[in-house]
Amino acid sequence: MSATPAMNRPLVPRKPQGDSIYAVWKATYYMTEGNAVKEMKGYSKFTGQTENSDPASSLLGFVSRLISNGYLEKTYYMEFYTNAFYSDRRQELVVELTPDNYELHGIAQAYYPLKKILDDVYAMKKNKLAYKDIAAQYKQGPKAAKKAEDEKLFKFDPGRFKSEKEFGDYCQWLQDVKGYPRGRCVGFFQAYRKTFVSLKEADLPLVQDLANKWNINKKR
Numbered sequence: 001m002s003a004t005p006a007m008n009r010p011l012v013p014r015k016p017q018g019d020s021i022y023a024v025w026k027a028t029y030y031m032t033e034g035n036a037v038k039e040m041k042g043y044s045k046f047t048g049q050t051e052n053s054d055p056a057s058s059l060l061g062f063v064s065r066l067i068s069n070g071y072l073e074k075t076y077y078m079e080f081y082t083n084a085f086y087s088d089r090r091q092e093l094v095v096e097l098t099p100d101n102y103e104l105h106g107i108a109q110a111y112y113p114l115k116k117i118l119d120d121v122y123a124m125k126k127n128k129l130a131y132k133d134i135a136a137q138y139k140q141g142p143k144a145a146k147k148a149e150d151e152k153l154f155k156f157d158p159g160r161f162k163s164e165k166e167f168g169d170y171c172q173w174l175q176d177v178k179g180y181p182r183g184r185c186v187g188f189f190q191a192y193r194k195t196f197v198s199l200k201e202a203d204l205p206l207v208q209d210l211a212n213k214w215n216i217n218k219k220r
Contacts, residue, residue: 018043023083024051024058025094027066030077042066043083056111063095063114067121072099080108100125153178154188167192 020026023043031038044062045051052058063080071078080095094108102118104111153174161167168189175185 016046016049019045019047019049020083022051024055025062025080026083027062027078027080029066029071029075031074032076035074055107056114059094059108059111060114060117063097064117067117072097072121072125075099153180154184156192164193 018026018041020043023045025044027042029040029042031040042062044058052061059080066072066078075097076099078095078097079093080097082092082094084091092107093105095105095114096103097118100122102122104115104118108114161170171185171189174180174188175182
């Protein structure tokens, strides 16, 4: 039996489709002039794909992917909702993004990592940082952004600090303001000081003071 023309056609991979039924989140994008499509819809996962079981992390990844793909430049407005098909509740607006600002609503107001990334992105935009530099930080999503921030904050470059006190205050700031675990801040303080800082006897009270603040010599 000879093959029909249809059987001889090469197989073309199907384009992934947004999962309109089981995705936790959905979004509508309103495109700027010059785009052939004026309005698009998207979902936080594709059909057949598993989704992060934590809704907050799923939303964070969804928003980050759109930022990394340049949608802040391609749109004048994006809105994110709970997906009515997935949730028993009615569709609920959670995030709005415009070229110069954002707003969180409802449960998204408690998603601090999402707020942190959006604050950083819009701060860079206001400083007229090239979009390629923004995308470089966020192209791999929130995990890559967090890793980049960690590497910057915990850099072992000599000459970062003018004095031991400045260095000690910085380590305290890492703990109190940035929220890093006490043990990590203590370890960074000890390792950096040992490698790059020559302590004089006059500085020893400072070290003991920091040890007291962090309870270094006490059991947890």
